[in-house]
Amino acid sequence: MRRDRGIVFAWQLAIGIGAVASWQWLVGVKLLDPFFVSRPSDIAIRIATWVTSGVIWGHLLITLEEAFLGLVAGAVLGITLGFVLARSPLVARICDPYITMLNGVPRVVLAPIFLLWFGLGIWSKVALAVTLVFFVMFFNTFQGVRDADRVLVDNARMLGASERQLVRHVLIPSALTWIFSSLHTSLGFAMVGAVVGEYLGSSRGLGYMISQAEGTFDTTGVFAGMVVLASVVVAAGMGVTRLEKWLLRWKRSEA
Amino acid sequence: MPIPALEFVHVSRSFATPAGRDYRALDDICLAVPAGAFLAIVGPSGCGKSTLLNMAAGLLAPTSGTVRVGGAELAGLNRHATYMFQQDALLPWKDVRENVGLGLTLAGVGRADAQARADAWLARVGLAAFARHFPAQLSGGMRKRVAMAQNWIIDRDVLLMDEPFSALDIHTRQRMEGELLALWGESRRTIVFVTHDLEEAIALADEVVVLSAGPASHVVSRHAVTLDRPRDLLDLRTEPAFVDLYRSIWADLRQEVIKSHASGRV
Numbered sequence: 001m002r003r004d005r006g007i008v009f010a011w012q013l014a015i016g017i018g019a020v021a022s023w024q025w026l027v028g029v030k031l032l033d034p035f036f037v038s039r040p041s042d043i044a045i046r047i048a049t050w051v052t053s054g055v056i057w058g059h060l061l062i063t064l065e066e067a068f069l070g071l072v073a074g075a076v077l078g079i080t081l082g083f084v085l086a087r088s089p090l091v092a093r094i095c096d097p098y099i100t101m102l103n104g105v106p107r108v109v110l111a112p113i114f115l116l117w118f119g120l121g122i123w124s125k126v127a128l129a130v131t132l133v134f135f136v137m138f139f140n141t142f143q144g145v146r147d148a149d150r151v152l153v154d155n156a157r158m159l160g161a162s163e164r165q166l167v168r169h170v171l172i173p174s175a176l177t178w179i180f181s182s183l184h185t186s187l188g189f190a191m192v193g194a195v196v197g198e199y200l201g202s203s204r205g206l207g208y209m210i211s212q213a214e215g216t217f218d219t220t221g222v223f224a225g226m227v228v229l230a231s232v233v234v235a236a237g238m239g240v241t242r243l244e245k246w247l248l249r250w251k252r253s254e255a
Numbered sequence: 256m257p258i259p260a261l262e263f264v265h266v267s268r269s270f271a272t273p274a275g276r277d278y279r280a281l282d283d284i285c286l287a288v289p290a291g292a293f294l295a296i297v298g299p300s301g302c303g304k305s306t307l308l309n310m311a312a313g314l315l316a317p318t319s320g321t322v323r324v325g326g327a328e329l330a331g332l333n334r335h336a337t338y339m340f341q342q343d344a345l346l347p348w349k350d351v352r353e354n355v356g357l358g359l360t361l362a363g364v365g366r367a368d369a370q371a372r373a374d375a376w377l378a379r380v381g382l383a384a385f386a387r388h389f390p391a392q393l394s395g396g397m398r399k400r401v402a403m404a405q406n407w408i409i410d411r412d413v414l415l416m417d418e419p420f421s422a423l424d425i426h427t428r429q430r431m432e433g434e435l436l437a438l439w440g441e442s443r444r445t446i447v448f449v450t451h452d453l454e455e456a457i458a459l460a461d462e463v464v465v466l467s468a469g470p471a472s473h474v475v476s477r478h479a480v481t482l483d484r485p486r487d488l489l490d491l492r493t494e495p496a497f498v499d500l501y502r503s504i505w506a507d508l509r510q511e512v513i514k515s516h517a518s519g520r521v
Contacts, residue, residue: 155344250391
């Protein structure tokens, strides 16, 4: 297990370095045009400039704020509705076509409408993130509650659990596995929602930076923005994994 | 005549098959379990033994007939019984102590009190050192012990058991049977114990009920087990009285097992 981890990390590092090095090299020998693909060293310098001049922090903070609010609101709504519908099959059947329909709406189409409704500030971006996060959370919670082990439920009921105690002691922990596996996806979606919203209309945030760079054919700026975005998602994902490990510690067979 | 702890009065139960037809699992079961008795129910696979227990637990309603608990007709869950399932029913996300004390917690007993009482029960089943372990970290036999403690810690008149030890190896199983008899001897609870293993049924019970092969299972015969208590489970099975009983009950059960094989329902 420990050795595996070393091997995995070594390979991950090697692939990353290999990809970046060949990119740099291909541009260096003029096989690729830096106008279209920029080059890693330029991107690194750009990011360093952003960081040292401090210009990146304000934008990053705005994007993170939007993504965070979208994630929390989407999760609360999705988990709540997932629970309610999983516990009342009749309501679930009534709502089913509408949920499928709403989930089928492409979010990019919604962005301009949200801009109209909620303005150019952060709330239109939060709303967009919510529409993405909500459905992932909803479907996973619904499934998780529905899939709760019948015997565990019966046993708890025989031991005297009321409906509320059943939710608290059996159904929520049981759904937690599903909810957490979807949290990773949701995290990415929340960032996508925020950035796409900014991209389509805003004056601040990473999406705004990227769209500004695109407007002036500044490919280095676009790539630098993407790298920052990706790093933030990876870092946040690692945080979620640690939280998950702690909350789901009962799953490991050795303490 | 004293009121039975549990009574089935002309109980039948049908299920809808996937094809939309009616499948009658149990047909006109009449059975009374005296308070404090240890009743074993045996029968071939698929004869509806678990269905019968589920109805005693109130998890399932009879299609016709009534289940009586302490003389009163059962509606909804049976609040006078606990149920030990064949499968693992411990909550995997709670540690052993929390699992044992679960029934107390659900009844609103305070945290410290529930813990203390759970610890006392853990000591009783020999798992004091494992209070903070999670079920996934225990062996199958240890998990059954935790389940036993979980079922015994709350004071209910009836304990329903659905092949609780069938997944264990034979030696662990005999140990668990011994511990069960010891607990029962101290408490004089009423136990309804479902098993497909006739030896286990005779070794534990006061009375063995034979159910017929399905569909429409009914009570074939009832046999009083007159072996002395306390019983020494290690040597019991070779005693002449045990062997005689086994032979006479097996004569009934054998017919049903053959029928269930013939109908290809195994």
